Amino acid sequence: MKNIIFVLICLMQIHLFAQEKKVYVRGGQKIDVSLIDENVGDSIRINKIFQFKNDTKSTFIKILNLEGKTYAQGISEYVILDFNSKKGGDLHRKVENLTNIKIENGKFSSDQLKKLSFVYLKEKEVNYGKSKPPIKIMMCSTGKNNVTTCRINDDDVDITPEEFAGKYPQTAFIRLGYDDLKDKKPKELSLMRKEILARYGYRFSEESDAKYFFSQNWYEPIVDNKLIELNDLEKDNMSMISLFEGNFQYKNLNKSSYGHIFPIETSSQTLYDASSLKSVKYMKQDSVVGSKCTFTEYNKKGIAIAKQNCMINEYQYVNYFKNEMVVQNIDQLNDTFFYYQENGLPYKTVKLDYKVGTTEECLYTYDSEDNVIKKEVYQNNDYNSTVYYDYDSEGNLVKEYFKDEKGNEQMPIEYFYDSDNVNIGFLRNNDIECEYSFNDQKDIITETQCFKKVNGEKLLRSKTIRNVLETLRGKQRKVISFKLSEVENNRYGYSVTEIKYY
Secondary structure (H helix, E strand, O other): OOHHHHHHHHHHHHHHHHHEEEEEEEOEEEOOOOHOOOHHHHHHHOOOEEEEEEOOOOOOEEEEEEEEEEEEEEOOOOOOOOOOOOOOOOOOOOOEEEOOEEEEEEEOOOOOOOOOEEEOOOOOOOOOOOOOOEEEEEEEEEEEEEEEEEOOOOOOOOEEEEEEEEOOOOHOOOOOHHHOOOOHHHHHHHHHHHHHHHHHOOOOEEEEEEHHOOOOOOOOOOOOOOHHHOOHHHHHHHHHHHHHHOOOOOOOOHHHHHHOOOOOOOOOOOOOOOOHHHEEEEEEEOOOOOEEEEEEEEOOOEEEEEEEOOOHHHHHHHHHHEOOOOEEEEEEEEEEEEEEEOOOEEEEEEEEOOOOOEEEEEEEEOOOOOOOEEEEEEOOOOOEEEEEOOOOOOEEEEEEEEEEEOEEEEEEEEEEOOOOOOEEEEEOOOOEEEEEOOOOOOOOOEEEEEEEEEEEEEEEEEEEEEEEEEEOOHHOOOEEEEHHHHEOOEEEEEEEEEEEEE
């Protein structure tokens, strides 16, 4: 009997020795275990959206329970936020979706964040009374000898949750795109748009709207709607929702003057009549760079829907549309969102570059003929530059340029046209001039020559000759395929282009 007890005691000691030891650290300093309360329990509720805010860094997680599903997203550190204003921060930068999310007993984990918890960290000599201390984020990792070190956010500023009101709180901090709105019913879209206003206390004139929002415990109407000021993200989301509600009239986006601002592949000024294009497949065999193949699909307006690298069967970009207007362009590294005025003209594009972590916003100004005459560019919310555009009497873009502080033109590009309004060349920086030559039908470029101007003389810089081997034409003499042999600076290539029309 004594031997059995002795064995049990030894086993208990071995078990206790083998148990995992946990060390809590903040700012590199160990923390008294008695100050940690990991039993957060129901205080972290996921039936709403919570931001875990930080005034000095941009480390935070959003937890959502929408339409019966739980979502979580992490936001990279380069996001710059302002939490001091009622309008909140602009959270539309890079958002990483967290997968295989588990929230069990106050513990949070995902594929991207393996060991992440929410904990209460009590400060010494602080009487919290009935209220609990602020929630903090704790990351844990296990090292040698089963010692687990838990780092509690090292910032001086506490991370605390803030609840966003409404059925669609994501409209307050997520830049809405095609996937967010494509399946929403008209009533849902209307409520999403009105909730953005209601969070600021907007007074609704429609009796049904007023009745609904007065029934919400978070709604507090203000005296004057003119006092309401939405942030840029909320304004853009209002426009995007309205677009899906169908409140915009269509403008012809394939107009030549729009071609330089959209990530749209059209060919109206080079090879084809884009008004009824369905698809273009381009294959090239080059003696230096090898083979390549691209396949571009178009809608009935001649605007590219998607472009694919058909050598490896991979999409290079996809354009999403609503009411025949581009809503979102997605490629491998960027998302670009488009926002429109009520007359259907785009007033802003927002490009999110996920590789370098930047945001580029472009604001557009138009003349009475709906031509873009100015594009203001902002990088990460800071002004970067302005591009100006000039047109001829036929509406052809003839020049684009920047201006310096004294108003002088910088980096100009001038475009030249023939009597049929076909672009036949350009001049860049008053230095490099390129000229195009065409076949008799002016739908295939047969030669490109570029010259550098030196002391008034034009010195040949590059030359591309395209020998048309075969051309097939369909109805109305439209090109449906052609084969070319190409010579460019002693490089030889062979290409085949196939075109389909609606």
